[in-house]
Amino acid sequence: MAIARSSMLLGKCFPCVKKNASKIVVKRMVLDKNLLMYFDEEETYFAHDPNKICKTNDIVLIEELPQKLTKLITHRVMEVVFPHGDVTDPITGKKVIRTKYRDELEETAELYGKTDRGYDYESAPPRGWQEDKKDFSHLETYHRYSADDKNPNAVDK
């Protein structure tokens, strides 16, 4: 079943080889009339993103361009709605870790006796400082198929 097109879409960012662009996967529920059940249907878009503001697994809002930039790039990234692993609760405006607020966890730690580990949320650098050093989550990996292959995207099987 064809998916109805709209100018603004909410999707998830996936690792992408292309420069100046991000791969966004939009998931929608489509009704199967025979089974009377809804099923996931995914569609991939390439959105113009020269500053690479979105990282893998971010939830982003994209907008359709008035004209296609290239054969593939049809949209542009408007904003990152939920940065992956750095989510803010929209109601209280506090930072969240899974089902708990960061403040709550720090309070608990203080009650038990806080240790002097060298990590603090306020002084921690913004996410992405380990990119290409120890964190390679932005790469689109594949299984190494040749012994001569020295590409960092290759993963040993």
Next chain:
Amino acid sequence: MMRSHFSITLMNCKTAVSVKPFVRMKSVLPISWERPEKLPPHHPSKSGDLKKRADIDLTRFPHLFSESEELKTADENVKRIFSLRFQKQRVANQILKHDLADKVRSHKLDYTSREVKIALLTGAIRNLTQYVEPLRRKQVPGPIRTNMKEMIDMRKKHLRLLRQADYKLFEWILDELDLEFKPKPLVLERVERKQSMRKLTDQYCENVRNDRLAELRAEFEAKQIPFLEEKLAKLQWIRENESKYELPETVTEEDIENARKRLEELKLKRNENEKQLESSN
């Protein structure tokens, strides 16, 4: 069922006959393929562990007695007997594990948070790796092999989930424990000769195409400056002659100025590029 004459002779034949010999496909192109070596799960490129097990101070006490006041004030001989020199290997391993966990622990009783689990697993993996590394695969007991692989996979899972929950902490943990995180490939593919040859051929063709395009580009770029110089000279000559013989004007001052500007810009750009290349070398 009717059998052909050929099959009957084959069946009667006492020695083995190969009907269709195996022929390996050879590429005309200068491409060679070798199957990637199969690595053990504890190999750094697979496990993502960039550091090996740290050496331990043998005068330390076991984890259980580490905070004992009585032992601290005890006799030298008692201290010596309680030290790691007279303990089993697993006691030292336990200390190493807890050292790593202490680095990342947020409070004293934190034994179940994701970061502590990762640290404890890392300690266990490093301890086992030291034991397994010099041995061949079959010399390692099966349960240990599986246990180790499971621990490595579990650590990867915890890292993935920590990244999802708290990206900043995830990056700090990677730095603190010297770990590397690479996501799993989205598509599972078998490593096959034919498929790999096809991929390598595609790559080779693309490289050839890019090289030729670069060559052509260099060729055109080399012609750019002489062409513009010639153009400027000719424009000036036309303008001079037109004014001399009082012909209708076809070349204006602006055209000449534009050509000169373009030439100067191009020369500047080339000089900058050369300087950059020299500095990078």
